[in-house]
Amino acid sequence: MTILAELGERNVIEEIVKTVGTRVSTGEVLSYPDDAKDLLPKAPRLIVNVDGYGIDRLRLPWRDSSDIGWCAITGSVSDVIAKGGFPDAVLIALGLPPGYPLEELRKLAEGVKDAIDYYAIRLVGGDTNSSSEPWIAVTAIGFTPAKKPPTRKGLRVNDxxxxxxxxxxxxxxxxxxxxxxxxxxxxxxxxxxxxxxxxxxxxxxxxxxxxxxxxxxxxxxxxxxxxxxxxxxxxxxxxxxxxxxxxxxxxxxxxxxxxxxxxxxxxxxxxxxxxxxxxxxxxxxxxxxxxxxxxxxxxxxxxxxxxxxxxxxxxxxxxxxxxxxxx
Amino acid sequence: MTILAELGERNVIEEIVKTVGTRVSTGEVLSYPDDAKDLLPKAPRLIVNVDGYGIDRLRLPWRDSSDIGWCAITGSVSDVIAKGGFPDAVLIALGLPPGYPLEELRKLAEGVKDAIDYYAIRLVGGDTNSSSEPWIAVTAIGFTPAKKPPTRKGLRVNDxxxxxxxxxxxxxxxxxxxxxxxxxxxxxxxxxxxxxxxxxxxxxxxxxxxxxxxxxxxxxxxxxxxxxxxxxxxxxxxxxxxxxxxxxxxxxxxxxxxxxxxxxxxxxxxxxxxxxxxxxxxxxxxxxxxxxxxxxxxxxxxxxxxxxxxxxxxxxxxxxxxxxxxx
CATH class of the missing domain: 3.90.650.10 (PurM-like C-terminal domain)
Structure with a gap:
């Protein structure tokens, strides 16, 4: 069983990128492995969100690592959608133990890939870290033509x-x-x-x-x-x-x-x-x-x-x- | 000593927001505690980046929690700057143990606030999680007027x-x-x-x-x-x-x-x-x-x-x- 410590950081990232892929839209210049990504706005207003998860806490007994990758992307994308944003891209920060099996990392990445394909978005940034407890944080970026995205505060009598x-x-x-x-x-x-x-x-x-x-x-x-x-x-x-x-x-x-x-x-x-x-x-x-x-x-x-x-x-x-x- | 488990998630977030503050720019609609934030682009191209950290791994003996907050923001903002982006906003995902002291959370937030003021940016999103090992992931969003932000790949002979x-x-x-x-x-x-x-x-x-x-x-x-x-x-x-x-x-x-x-x-x-x-x-x-x-x-x-x-x-x-x- 290969573990992350044997791979090293660079190969861990390569593994994720190989599985998930990256996609550069027309007019964009930066791409993996640059430390930052450029995006051209696709509507007049950005909608952004971050959601983090303890990977083991997302792990219902019937969820494997690929389901967890799916869930983490869905959670962040959902908040963008709820505000009328069209999700365009995600950035992922990962914390994993050095002893984490490569096979589980691959599954996690496959679930991320499934979600990214399903929502027709793309991975535009990432970072990996060593952590005794595995975690994932997903930032979703979307765009909306809405002049007034709905807040939590607007309910009025008769609505x-x-x-x-x-x-x-x-x-x-x-x-x-x-x-x-x-x-x-x-x-x-x-x-x-x-x-x-x-x-x-x-x-x-x-x-x-x-x-x-x-x-x-x-x-x-x-x-x-x-x-x-x-x-x-x-x-x-x-x-x-x-x-x-x-x-x-x-x-x-x-x-x-x-x-x-x-x-x-x-x-x-x-x-x-x-x-x-x-x-x-x-x-x-x-x-x-x-x-x-x-x-x-x-x-x-x-x-x-x-x-x-x-x-x-x-x-x-x-x-x-x-x-x-x-x- | 108050710990996070006594506060509960909502109050943990309130504590951070109270310390760091939020700032809504002209024309923007969403704000804390909405699950996503809207941003109006300030230049024709976005530059985005995510960087995560094990909080204990940033902890040189002479760094307190406020220094760690500072370092986490600086790390992510730096990548945006290196690509010619003007940093505008950050989103922060945090993983902290339920037994984490409120006092340390406050210090962390103060360091984030110091960095946010220093770089003249703002906090536009966040999420807190329970994690045995504390971690922080920072997404930085910036804007650039540059048509071709520099990559890692462009060096040519005589440069x-x-x-x-x-x-x-x-x-x-x-x-x-x-x-x-x-x-x-x-x-x-x-x-x-x-x-x-x-x-x-x-x-x-x-x-x-x-x-x-x-x-x-x-x-x-x-x-x-x-x-x-x-x-x-x-x-x-x-x-x-x-x-x-x-x-x-x-x-x-x-x-x-x-x-x-x-x-x-x-x-x-x-x-x-x-x-x-x-x-x-x-x-x-x-x-x-x-x-x-x-x-x-x-x-x-x-x-x-x-x-x-x-x-x-x-x-x-x-x-x-x-x-x-x-x-």
Whole structure:
């Protein structure tokens, strides 16, 4: 088994570049192995984001290293999409132990490559480091023609709340535990390689006039709704559950309270929550349908203190804190 | 002593933002705590880079956490500058143990703030993670008006080689060891907070027609020269040492071979090595002098196989490999 210490830094980087590839767009000058990359803007506004991960913490038992590479790229790209940005490029910083197997590095790089191809983006920069605990940090750079990318703070009374994506798999794992979740084919399948829907950036950027707020569901749907409510100083009243995994009905023995709580818990689900002015709802719905993006209008913004209510009860959900754990 | 697990993720981020601050430029919409940031380009071409660090590995005994924050920002900004980019913004991903002291986090953030102020840039994104070994990854984004930012590959026969910066302190530490280095005031002072010179981006971007290659000295001067030589498939003949620490003369008991070897070893020295067409040398020299940037014309590109020669001998130096260590 070859390990990174035998390869040396230069060859570790070569290995990643060989697997992932680099692509230089027209008019650009710098490329691997230059220490910095030049990019020509593809729209009038940049959208940028960084997300880091402990590689072992992304490792659900059914995720191999390639899935982790996929997940790390998806997480960062998703935030760009949620702001109406068209993802263009990523930069990756890696920390790996000197004893890390080359084979696992290759798999990780293959997952990165899969994601980069899927999102039609490219790798434009990277750095490798020695670290006892392996980690990955991904910076995503995108461009948007939108004059006002949606913030977290814009919800106003009467806005409709739209949730894209199908929920419940990660929530099941959060509530029932990883071991139990591993026995459910539908959970494994849904959580192995979560997907951010690229076409959402078209919908969001072309409807920015009516989209008052937008946030991706990387930290769980309940947490996302609550955060939008607090940041916008606005009350959200849910009247319908989001789209959820059909298997949840059985798992919850028909209890809708259980279905909703499970759908609201979890994380790494890369739908978005949108606030939409009433006059724009039809346009947004039409565009979401055009791109076959699964969604549901789940409720509205109502008068009152910040908070998220489902019917007449405050919303319940489990959420993850990097330093505190599940709570 | 307060630790991060007591604060929770949200408060950890608040703590950093409170210390470092955020700054929204005219026309920009998104800001903390949005998951992505929008930027309006400030020149026709972006220059981007990512650099990661094990926080404990940046920790020379005389560097506190604030120095480490400084160093991490400087390392990434330096690569943008070396390509003629005007640094505009950074994104920071952090991995810290739940037991990490709040006080050390604050110091780290203060060092980041110092660097951000010094380079007149801003923090536009961040992410925190739990990690047994603390790490930091910094993405720097800059803009340049240069049509052809210099690569590593452009050296041509007859080019002059110009080295900016003053060398020897990190090389002394690399060769003599950290303990010995810690007893030298001049080494401690020079290596505590290495500086990248911002004005270099003006010199490089306005002279890009004559600058055939450029690379920053983050991995040691010898390594940088060697890399430029190999990547450009060109032989470098050095006829003068770079500017070096005056104390080296005593330390080397007058041996110029020792002085040069020490100056060529080391790393985290954020000067640049430039290849310059003969017809452009006067312009570049004039600009370097105008901005008071320390530099020396150290040699030229000559006919022959790739390699770096000092007089008639191949250059000797120590260099660092992330996965192999010093070699």
């Amino acid at each position: 409709y709340i739209v949730v894209t994506g199908i929920y419940g798999a990660m929530g099941f794992a959060a509530i029932k535990g990883i071991e139990e979740a591993g026995r459910r084919h539908w959970v494994v399948e849904r959580t192995k390689r979560p997907v951010a829907i690229k076409e959402l950036s078209v919908v969001i950027s072309s409807n920015y006039r009516w989209i008052t707020a937008s946030m991706d569901v990387s930290d769980g749907l309940g947490y996302t709704l609550q955060t939008l409510s607090i940041e916008s100083d606005a009350r959200i009243l849910l009247t319908q559950p989001p789209l959820y995994e059909p298997s949840l009905i059985d798992e919850c023995q028909g209890s809708m309270e259980c279905v909703v709580k499970t759908a609201m818990s979890g994380g790494e689900e890369y739908g978005v929550v949108l606030g939409i002015r009433p006059e724009g709802l039809n346009n947004v719905v039409k565009d979401l349908e055009y791109y076959n993006i699964p969604f549901r209008v789940v409720g509205r913004v109502v008068d009152g203190e910040p908070g998220v209510f489902y019917g007449d009860k405050p919303l319940e959900f489990a959420s993850w804190d990097q330093f505190k754990g599940w709570g | 002059y080689i110009v080295v900016t910066g003053i060398y020897g302190a990190m090389g002394f530490a690399a060769i003599k060891g950290i303990e010995e280095a810690g007893r030298r005031h001049w080494v401690v002072e020079r290596t505590k907070r290495p500086v990248a010179i911002k004005e270099l981006s003006v010199v490089i971007s306005s002279n890009y027609r004559w600058i055939t290659a450029s690379m920053d000295v983050s991995d040691g001067l010898g390594y940088t020269l060697q890399t430029l030589s190999i990547e450009s498939d060109a032989r470098i003949l050095l006829t003068q040492p770079p500017l070096y620490e005056p104390s080296l003369i005593d330390e080397c008991q007058g041996s110029m071979e020792c002085v040069v070897k020490t100056a060529m070893s080391g790393g985290e020295e954020y000067g640049v090595v430039l290849g310059i067409r003969p017809e452009g040398l006067n312009n570049v020299v004039k600009d370097l002098e105008y901005y008071n940037i320390p530099f020396r014309v150290v040699g030229r590109v000559v006919d022959g196989e790739p390699g770096v020669f000092y007089g008639d001998k191949p250059l000797e130096f120590a260099s660092w490999d992330q996965f192999k260590g010093w070699g």
